[in-house]
Amino acid sequence: MREEREPDGYAGYTELDEDHVEYVEYEDGTGHEGEAPRRSGARKAVLVAVGGVFAALLAVGGYGLYNIVNAVQGGNPSSGGSGTQGSDTAAKAPQTPPTAEQAAAVAKDFLAAWGRGDVTAASALTNRPETARAALAAFHENVPARTLALTGTGPAATGTAEEPAVGFRVKAEFEGATAAWEYDSTLSVVRGESGKAVVRWAPTVLHPRLGPGGTIAVKALPDPVTKPADRNGKPLEGFPSLAAVLPKIAPADGETVVNGRAVVLSGGAGKDPEQLFVLTPPSAPQVKLTLDADLQRVAEEAVKQQAAGGKPASLVAVQPSTGHILAMAFSPSGYNRAVSAGQPPGSTMKVITSAALLQAGVTPDTVVPCKNTTNSPRPWHNDEPGDFPSYTLTDDFSHSCNTGFIDKGLEKLQPGTLAKVARDQFGLGLEWHIGIDSRDATIPLPADKDEAAAEYIGQGKIQVNSLAMASVAATVQSGTFRQPVLREDAKRATAPGKLPAGVAQDLRAMMAKTATQGTARAPMSGLTGQIGAKTGTVETGGQSTNSWFIAYRGDLAVAAEVDGGGHGNSAAGVAAAQVLKAGKG
Structure with missing residues (x-):
């Protein structure tokens, strides 16, 4: 900045550097840029003083100049005043952080x-x-x-x-x-x-x-998955045989499934949604199955042991007094052969053949010779070679004599009698609804004596599974057919007739002798209380035979089968006995 003595007629003159405008004042007190007329001496003194202040401020910096200039012009430091000079300076002033x-x-x-x-x-x-x-x-x-x-x-x-x-x-x-x-x-x-x-x-x-890129929204939660519990409320997850069964269990009709809602944070690419808050949790009515988790664990292990080497196997345990399915195990996974398979049961079918013979006039003590071979006209033989002419019906049963049952069946029973007794008194052949899909037993009407002979000893075209044969053992133990169920609300089939009390008593005696003195004594050894059993061996026409075993101990009945397991008292018998021991009747 420079100061010059003003020419004649000027009150004062000040020129700022290139960043500021010139300021002069006329004699009449009005300020303008550019030339100015003469002013009075008083005015001249004021401006000279102001000019001195300007010079001093320039020595200490522009911010002080900014304030003073605005003050002189009637401006405001925060608003920049009304002049152009104040506005320019305010825009360039540094901002202080918010308090x-x-x-x-x-x-x-x-x-x-x-x-x-x-x-x-x-x-x-x-x-x-x-x-x-x-x-x-x-x-x-x-x-x-x-x-x-x-x-x-x-x-x-x-x-x-x-x-x-x-x-x-x-x-x-x-x-x-x-x-x-x-x-x-x-x-x-x-x-x-x-x-x-x-x-x-x-x-x-x-x-x-x-x-x-993220969003927050209230969204419906996935449909609740029913997680059925066992009869005591224990969880059933983790059992291989139930992995495919449990997801198919739905709440009973009329019970409400509630879909929940949640506040969900959906992230950007590659981030999974996150539930921030559940507004209403999903809920499904708890379904208690008839299964017993502790017994199921034993059944799973028993089947696993007998299925070693890839042999298909299954086991079902039923409570005779209620018909409740307490355990259901099978191998390999993926196909529930325990309730869905169909195959001949071998000599375990002799329980029903004996019931028919007892109602046809044969007694447990009736002599029914066990020949080494017999014909229907097809030739038949026994696992135990030799002729036993003095065997009674009980002996034939406990030693599993095929020829004695074939001969006496062809003599005493009419075609279709076996199927009628099986249906009316044991419930086999009725339509069962156990709570999941299952296969009903079929005992077809034999076309000739060969087919009839095969059915009397559980071979031929008969189709059953472990579920059906566990029910047979349970019916003998209790004397009454109660259709097995996996859940209480299942609609049960009712047998048209009832097993006569005397026949049920005779069957229990025959099964007890088989368990203690007959073909089932080895696996049933050591079991106490009310016990009974029947072995079964099915010839498949190949090199191997299928193992079957049905038994009960108190209020627990079991059936097991192992493809290629050999005689009934080996693979299937061992598995069934393991469950009976764990169940303690």
Whole structure:
């Protein structure tokens, strides 16, 4: 800056450097840029003094000059006054960070606007209004809370001197929800372009775990999966034989399945959805199956041992007094042969043949010779070679003599009698509904004596499974057919007739002798209480035979079968006995 003595007629003259304008004042007191007329001596003295102040201020910097110039012109440091000079200088002035008080004030206004759903007002209090408006609008649409309360909790530790932060708590209440959704978050405050304190917008303002590209919304939860429990409420997950069974168990008719709702955070690419809060949990009525988890564990292990080497096997345990299925195991997995297979049961069928013979006039003590071979006209033989002409019906049963049953059956029974007794008194051939899909037993009408002879000893075209034969053992033990069920609400089939009490008593005696003195004595050894058993061996026409075994001990009946397992008292007998020992009747 330079000072020059003014020419005649001027009151004073001051020229600033290139960053400032010249200022002169006319004699009449009006200020203009450019030339000036003469002024009075008093005016000249004032301007000379001001000019001296200007010179001093230039020595200490422009900020002081800015204030003084504005003051002289009647301006305001914060507003820039009304002159051009003040406006230019204000735009270039450095901004100070928001104070804690300013941060708290803008946070309060922002949270209030957000809480009442005024997204326009809330977004206007941010440094990115358009982005904030879209995000807040989406939040209100996708998270339809009945009430939304947002309360400041004071300065947050995440803040800095340049960007103070304010903590706040969100509480959202929803129609039908079991509780309110509450969480804590923070927001930062900065100076906006206008110089005002505003909220620095970021996705985390909505929720601390929300990132770029993420969304928050109330969504329906997947349909609840029924997880049936055993009869004592114990879980049944983890059993190989039940893995494919349990998902098929549905709640009873009329019971309601509730699909839940949750606030879900969906992240950006590659991030799995996250449940932030469950509004209403999904629920399905608990279904208690008749299974016993402890007995199921033993059955699984027993089948696993006998199926070693790839031999298909299965086992079913039934409670005679109720018909409840207590255990159901099979191998390999994928096909439930325990209730869905169909195959001949071998000599375990002699229980039903004996029931028919006893009702046809034969007694347990009736002599029924056990020949080495017999013909129907097809030739038949026994596992135990030799002729035993003095064997009674009980002896034939306990030693599993094929020829004695064939001869006496062809003599005493009419075609179709075996199927009728099986259906009317043992329930085989009726349509069963156990709670899952199962295969019903079939005992076809024999076309000739060869087919009849085969059926009397459990071979030929008879098709049963472990479920059906466990029911046969249970019917003998209790004297009454009770259709096996896996769940209480299953619709049971009722047998048209009833096993005569005397016949049931005779059968129990015959099965008891088989368990203690006959072909079943080895696997049944050591078992006490009311016991009974019958072995079965099925010739397949190849090199191997299939092993069958049915038995009971007190109020527990079991049937097991092992393809290629050999004689009935070996593979199947061992598996069945393991379950009987664990069940303790």
